Amino acid sequence: ETGVTQTPRHLVMGMTNKKSLKCEQHLGHNAMYWYKQSAKKPLELMFVYNFKEQTENNSVPSRFSPECPNSSHLFLHLHTLQPEDSALYLCASSHTPTPLGGYEQYFGPGTRLTVT
């Protein structure tokens, strides 16, 4: 499946580093999402963009900074992370949800982040 791609697939960074995660979708969707997946925890929604506009920010610390230059690309800029930020970061996309219901989300393979 190559509908949603993410790079890099693995990232090890120190607490003082700055890095960026990239996501690209080729499905013609308008909504893009960042999720954090930690062991033994439910998927945590971090940010949502629809038509490049941020619609959700679920109280995410400012050390995570999203960017959505267009409907196909989504970035997550990382700086001064903590070890507890180590997790799998998943990008997803979908058609724009409606009040009657959402649409299925298509996920990328994720970036496995380790903060040392």
Add this chain to the structure above:
Amino acid sequence: GQQVMQIPQYQHVQEGEDFTTYCNSSTTLSNIQWYKQRPGGHPVFLIQLVKSGEVKKQKRLTFQFGEAKKNSSLHITATQTTDVGTYFCAGPGDSNYQLIWGAGTKLIIKP
């Protein structure tokens, strides 16, 4: 806040046995989605249920949405090694964009 509880956390079965996972919401859901995540993989959409009491089948998988639209289940008949993975339910949150995810049920096939 809104929660989706999913049980059990793990289920060990012999190949050929059945598997069931249950989701319960603290609020009425307009719809519920189910996803599967293979080990080392990412969540993949399986199905969305919308109607009260709805039952949908995909080969050996049977999905149900409760009459009150607050609970749902996924039942797999005669599990196979290809069924291994974690199954998640997800319901809409406070906004159209939010999905509230269950913690997942991991299906493990005993050797």
